[in-house]
Amino acid sequence: xxxxxxxxxxxxxxxxxxxxxxxxxxxxxxxxxxxxxxxxxxxxxxxxxxxxxxxxxxxxxxxxxxxxxxxxxxxxxxxxxxxxxxxxxxxxxxxxxxxxxxxxxxxxxxxxxxxxxxxxxxxxxxxxxxxxxxxxxxxxxxxxxxxxxxxxxxxxxxxxxxxxxxxxxxxxxxxxxxxxxxxxxxxxxxxxxxxxxxxxxxxxxxxxxxxxxxxxxxxxxxxxxxxxxxxxxxxxxxxxxxxxxxxxxxxxxxxxxxxxxxxxxxxxxxxxxxxxxxxxxxxxxxx
Amino acid sequence: xxxxxxxxxxxxxxxxxxxxxxxxxxxxxxxxxxxxxxxxxxxxxxxxxxxxxxxxxxxxxxxxxxxxxxxxxxxxxxxxxxxxxxxxxxxxxxxxxxxxxxxxxxxxxxxxxxxxxxxxxxxxxxxxxxxxxxxxxxxxxxxxxxxxxxxxxxxxxxxxxxxxx
Numbered sequence: 196x197x198x199x200x201x202x203x204x205x206x207x208x209x210x211x212x213x214x215x216x217x218x219x220x221x222x223x224x225x226x227x228x229x230x231x232x233x234x235x236x237x238x239x240x241x242x243x244x245x246x247x248x249x250x251x252x253x254x255x256x257x258x259x260x261x262x263x264x265x266x267x268x269x270x271x272x273x274x275x276x277x278x279x280x281x282x283x284x285x286x287x288x289x290x291x292x293x294x295x296x297x298x299x300x301x302x303x304x305x306x307x308x309x310x311x312x313x314x315x316x317x318x319x320x321x322x323x324x325x326x327x328x329x330x331x332x333x334x335x336x337x338x339x340x341x342x343x344x345x346x347x348x349x350x351x352x353x354x355x356x357x358x359x360x361x362x363x364x365x366x367x368x369x370x371x372x373x374x375x376x377x378x379x380x381x382x383x384x385x386x387x388x389x390x391x392x393x394x395x396x397x398x399x400x401x402x403x404x405x406x407x408x409x410x411x412x413x414x415x416x417x418x419x420x421x422x423x424x425x426x427x428x429x430x431x432x433x434x435x436x437x438x439x440x441x442x443x444x445x446x447x448x449x450x451x452x453x454x455x456x457x458x459x460x461x462x463x464x465x466x467x468x469x470x471x472x473x474x475x476x477x478x479x480x481x482x
Numbered sequence: 483x484x485x486x487x488x489x490x491x492x493x494x495x496x497x498x499x500x501x502x503x504x505x506x507x508x509x510x511x512x513x514x515x516x517x518x519x520x521x522x523x524x525x526x527x528x529x530x531x532x533x534x535x536x537x538x539x540x541x542x543x544x545x546x547x548x549x550x551x552x553x554x555x556x557x558x559x560x561x562x563x564x565x566x567x568x569x570x571x572x573x574x575x576x577x578x579x580x581x582x583x584x585x586x587x588x589x590x591x592x593x594x595x596x597x598x599x600x601x602x603x604x605x606x607x608x609x610x611x612x613x614x615x616x617x618x619x620x621x622x623x624x625x626x627x628x629x630x631x632x633x634x635x636x637x638x639x640x641x642x643x644x645x646x647x
Contacts, residue, residue: 227646245617247577247610249539249642250562254573254612272562275624275644279610281617288618292646307594320517320593324629324641330558332641334627359627360641361590361599363517 222280222287230296230329231271237262242282250274250293273331295331299381302326302339306377306388312395313372313422317365319343319390323379324360332360339381341366345392346373357381368392370422394424400475402434402468407457411436411480413466414455425452430470438464505604506583507533517593528598528630529586531637536604539563540579546571556633559642578609598637599629601645 221239228234236244238257246253250272257263257280270276273295280287303324311318321341325333339362344350348371353364368375368390375390398421405412413434418426432454435444438461447454458466460480468475511525535554542550548564555563570576585603592598603625610617629641 243612245575245610245612247575247608248644249543249566249579250644251566252569252573252575252577254575272566273643275622275647277608277610277618277620277622279618279620281612286618288620290622290647292644294646295643305592305594305596307596322517322592322594322597324597326558330562332627332629332643334643334645359589359599359601361592361597361629363590363593365517365593 222278222289224278224289224291227292227294228270230273230293230327230331231268233265233267233269235262235264236278238280238287240280240282240284240287242280245279245281246270246276247279248272248274248276248293251276271329271331273327273329295333295335296327296329297333297335297337298327299325299333299337299384300328301330302379302381302384302386304379304386304388306390309389310391310393311368313368313392313420313424314370314395316367318368319377320363320365321377321379321388322361322363323357323381323386325357325362325381326360333357334360337362337381339379342378342380343375343390344378345369345371345375347371370424372424394426395420395422397426397430397432397470397473397475400432400468400470400473402466402475402478404466404478404480406460406482409457410460411458411466412455413458413468415449415453415468415475417452418449418454418470426470428452432468432470434458435467435469436461436464437467505533505536505581507586508584509586509588511588513588513591516591518591518595520588520591520598524591524598525588528600528637532586532602532628532630532639533584535639536579536581536584540581542567543570543577543579546576553636554638555640555642556631556638557640559639563642574613576611576614578607578611580607582606595632597629597631597640599627599641602626602628 224236244255244257270293273293278289306321325337337357341353341364342350343366348369351366355362372392372394377388377390397418402415428449430449431446433446434456436458445456447456464480467477538554548567582605588600590599605623608620625645627643630637631640
């Protein structure tokens with residue numbers, strides 16, 4: 196009985212041998228290969244060579260003691276690969292790594308926001324991922340420079356080193372509005388994003404009042420932010436008039452830098468102006 | 483009973499893989515240098531979607547169907563994995579990946595929240611079939627670098643790249 200069990204066990208083990216893998220000196224290949232570069236695989240037997248990984252698969256015939264030269268471009272996707280030499284006598288295997296090229300060829304650059312107020316500290320953020328020419332993320336530390344150029348003032352520059360292929364920075368906007376250029380550069384590759392620096396909230400919002408045919412005409416002075424930039428047309432300015440316990444309001448967009456509206460005249464009425472969270476002056480109409 | 487399982491595993495290795503239990507997942511959400519804090523909901527969603535992406539990858543490679551990757555992968559990762567599946571089909575190959583455990587370490591959450599990067603030390607079994615015949619089985623532990631980005635309703639894998647062992 197024991198002999199029969201041993202025999203059965205032996206049959207099972209031998210039947211499973213072709214499917215079993217082990218690192219074997221009969222299959223020789225480099226431990227690491229640069230993406231896209233040629234390399235040689237040598238073996239002590241004939242059979243079929245499989246190179247298996249999620250990034251790529253290859254299948255080649257190999258002959259005894261004849262190194263198989265895999266030409267440049269055979270394996271371009273970085274990753275961990277399993278090489279299997281399958282033959283009638285069994286399987287040999289080895290693992291190896293394909294490494295990204297060290298030369299940046301493409302930058303994925305995320306910059307946000309693309310439109311933001313002037314004079315905002317750390318207002319714009321940029322993050323990059325650096326890839327080689329095969330689309331592999333370059334995981335070795337790689338210098339990256341960020342530069343934010345604006346219509347006026349000197350460009351801001353930050354230099355950082357990628358960690359696991361990623362790098363980021365934050366930069367501040369300057370006091371003057373206009374289109375800025377946010378550039379990320381790694382090696383010879385650069386990517387640019389436009390950053391629109393727009394005027395901030397209105398500052399020192401003031402209005403004047405004059406009698407008109409309809410009653411009163413309220414008109415702001417040219418509306419500017421605290422850095423002196425004209426606030427964009429279309430920005431809503433709210434006028435209000437309080438009288439005898441009632442209130443009437445009118446929302447008016449800026450046009451050519453000013454807002455104006457006609458309201459009925461109420462003796463003793465309190466007129467006020469605001470835009471967003473910014474309050475302007477108040478005028479009591481006594482005439 | 484144990485002997486039956488052992489023999490079944492030896493004679494029919496695929497059976498053992500089919501019966502495998504869900505992979506164990508451990509997560510270290512600590513970000514060393516973070517331009518943006520990683521909220522627990524974001525971490526959980528990214529991990530959930532990443533683990534699901536392994537299921538999609540396993541099915542895609544097992545059935546040689548790149549379309550099964552569509553919901554979980556995007557960009558470079560999608561192109562590379564789909565390309566590999568197409569290569570497999572041309573060569574008459576099929577691979578069966580079975581993830582056993584994941585050890586996830588978050589690395590980077592970009593300032594604008596549009597990408598998240600982490601490593602995953604994953605333990606998995608791999609079977610290689612050539613025209614339906616089992617060529618090899620292999621047990622492997624590899625460390626993957628993963629970058630995910632949000633889409634309409636989920637996080638999708640944009641970079642999936644093993645690091646040097």
